[in-house]
Amino acid sequence: MVLSEPAERLALALTEGGMQRMTARVLAALLFTDQETMTAGDLAETVGTSSGSVSAAVKSLTGVGLIERVPAPGSRREHFRMREYAWATLMSGQNRLVKLMMDVADQGIAAAGADTPGGRRLTEMRDFYAYLWQRLPELIDNWKAARAGR
Amino acid sequence: MVLSEPAERLALALTEGGMQRMTARVLAALLFTDQETMTAGDLAETVGTSSGSVSAAVKSLTGVGLIERVPAPGSRREHFRMREYAWATLMSGQNRLVKLMMDVADQGIAAAGADTPGGRRLTEMRDFYAYLWQRLPELIDNWKAARAGR
DNA sequence: CGCAGATTTCAGAGATCTCTGAAAGTTTAG
DNA sequence: CTAAACTTTCAGAGATCTCTGAAATCTGCG
Numbered sequence: 088m089v090l091s092e093p094a095e096r097l098a099l100a101l102t103e104g105g106m107q108r109m110t111a112r113v114l115a116a117l118l119f120t121d122q123e124t125m126t127a128g129d130l131a132e133t134v135g136t137s138s139g140s141v142s143a144a145v146k147s148l149t150g151v152g153l154i155e156r157v158p159a160p161g162s163r164r165e166h167f168r169m170r171e172y173a174w175a176t177l178m179s180g181q182n183r184l185v186k187l188m189m190d191v192a193d194q195g196i197a198a199a200g201a202d203t204p205g206g207r208r209l210t211e212m213r214d215f216y217a218y219l220w221q222r223l224p225e226l227i228d229n230w231k232a233a234r235a236g237r
Numbered sequence: 238m239v240l241s242e243p244a245e246r247l248a249l250a251l252t253e254g255g256m257q258r259m260t261a262r263v264l265a266a267l268l269f270t271d272q273e274t275m276t277a278g279d280l281a282e283t284v285g286t287s288s289g290s291v292s293a294a295v296k297s298l299t300g301v302g303l304i305e306r307v308p309a310p311g312s313r314r315e316h317f318r319m320r321e322y323a324w325a326t327l328m329s330g331q332n333r334l335v336k337l338m339m340d341v342a343d344q345g346i347a348a349a350g351a352d353t354p355g356g357r358r359l360t361e362m363r364d365f366y367a368y369l370w371q372r373l374p375e376l377i378d379n380w381k382a383a384r385a386g387r
Numbered sequence: 388c389g390c391a392g393a394t395t396t397c398a399g400a401g402a403t404c405t406c407t408g409a410a411a412g413t414t415t416a417g
Numbered sequence: 418c419t420a421a422a423c424t425t426t427c428a429g430a431g432a433t434c435t436c437t438g439a440a441a442t443c444t445g446c447g
Binding site for chain 2 (some may be wrong): 091092093094096097099101103104105116118119120121122129174178184187190191192194195197198199203204205207208211212214215216219226230234
């Protein structure tokens, strides 16, 4: 078993968004598979990589909430699958960056003084990210609500 | 002249968001300066880097619309400054990635078939990014409108 | 308790990316 | 047109990141 060409293309897109290459390929495998869940062995075979890389990838993907371990009674292997709302979760994670931008802008204003040319530029920056920080969660919640209500 | 500590911190945040280190530091210099504009020489001195790195950085920043060349009559040097709505522009640029995700998901559905387990996962993905693709531009336009109306 | 299968860790090889500095190119004043 | 000031390009050094594979660890069955 090997990753299909569309799966590789999707992995590449995730990589552009900042995800590690192998992590993205493992996620693509879990997204495209026709099975309900995949074991670490399945993933290594599909992606064509070492067990070590798969271990690192599932650790990272589990950490950000994109996939989950599935209890598999009677098997000694771990099973994984994508979580519900994985993409909304991924987007929410990006929100951490928005907060960071807001914070560094605030620190800059404090250091430079609001009434300097630099302070004015930083204020525009801070206001923009504060706006996003308020609106992005609403946007994502609306999506979840719309989806749940179908 | 050297980059202040808050400026370095801001550059680091931009780096986390995917911007090159030197590019981020040049942008931070233009953001924090008390001058109206800076020349390539100013930037090299402030950031403490080579002329080559500054050249690459301003090329990249100009390309994505974050800064602009300012005509400077009577000077043989180029002057740069941050553009208005730079942060909104940066955000709009990220939208390209949203579109890409939508497209690769669509290609996946076409390849896998909508009625397979993989196809269903891909459909959820496609729908989510299609939603963002519609909503993010609205969000940014609203910001611009609110800002212009002050 | 001990073993077999499965997973995780980690050091080092290899690949990739970034930065520098010098040479080439460009622009404007004289 | 020439020269001086400034900017851009680019090859290679250096730094950083990623992946592999083998050893160590873990898990659950007999």
